[in-house]
Amino acid sequence: MTDRRRAILTGAARVIARRGVRGLRVADLAAEAGVSTALIYYHFKDRPGILRHALAFIGDRADRYTEGQVTARPSDPRQLLEQTLLLEFQDLPEVRENSTAWGELRAHSVFDPELREELAAAGAAWVAEVAGHLAVLCPAAPAGAVTAAAERLTALLEGLSVRWLSGLLPLEHARGLLREAIGVETGRLSSLTAAN
């Protein structure tokens, strides 16, 4: 990615996190990124193009800060699953900005179908990653039950994230609830294993 492209997308994430998708005006984005509006249109064609690329950029950045701690990547599959989900809940400016922008793009897709394809693909990849960790933890559980548990854990994370970001839920409490949810779901998947 060229420096200017990256500057535009970094600016887009910042503006979306600060003012929401509807507050993203191309002129403001140009000022934020220190480029001309013409350059933005040259790279991203139109406003929906900016949003689609911003979504991919924010998703990649989340992967990066998730993997940033991979020097300490745990070998225990339970810890790996916890780390994957809990890294979304950190009181670091980059994580908060990324989570805010991502949540806003998600909320905005209720009103605007333009982003649904990208969000669906990102959501499916996220569920598959969590299901992969769950399958290692509970190898004999039926695949359908594992996927359903992964769908619930990721949807719960999104619900808790909005509560955290809007100041309704302290960070440590959100983390505790999610950590417990992992225990509840894996406990149940293990019992399915035993029963079948």
Next chain:
Amino acid sequence: MTDRRRAILTGAARVIARRGVRGLRVADLAAEAGVSTALIYYHFKDRPGILRHALAFIGDRADRYTEGQVTARPSDPRQLLEQTLLLEFQDLPEVRENSTAWGELRAHSVFDPELREELAAAGAAWVAEVAGHLAVLCPAAPAGAVTAAAERLTALLEGLSVRWLSGLLPLEHARGLLREAIGVETGRLSSLTAAN
């Protein structure tokens, strides 16, 4: 509530569900409700006043359509809990409009602290109601665990609701995941009972 007051709040819910909080302009709301902007300011003082009252109105309406089926209110506590949570997932225009507007107010509170107090109160009441049903189902479970399960079930519902409303998750699948979550959480609460 006077007819005009109700007309304004009904219009506000409709406009928020259609165009989001940022799309709510007082002039458009006046046109939607068939009243003057002066009357809106007379009743609700300013834009934050409109949003706060719209939030309370939408919450009351959700209670009403929840209780609308109360002629068939089940006596079984498990069914009562399922009904309480699953009535949020119905493909009826009023439910969809209400859920969309509520979700939008929740998402908007990330950017605007004005609504947090009302959202926190509504959220606490909602958790307490679900915890009440869980406590009947699992009478010996520790109160802290019951409240945590209620927090998770309501946060999961919010996460699934956004996915449903944005077309990422079919309605029946959302209902199935939530119904299973109730089973997973109550199963675990019952095991805590046995263990303690």
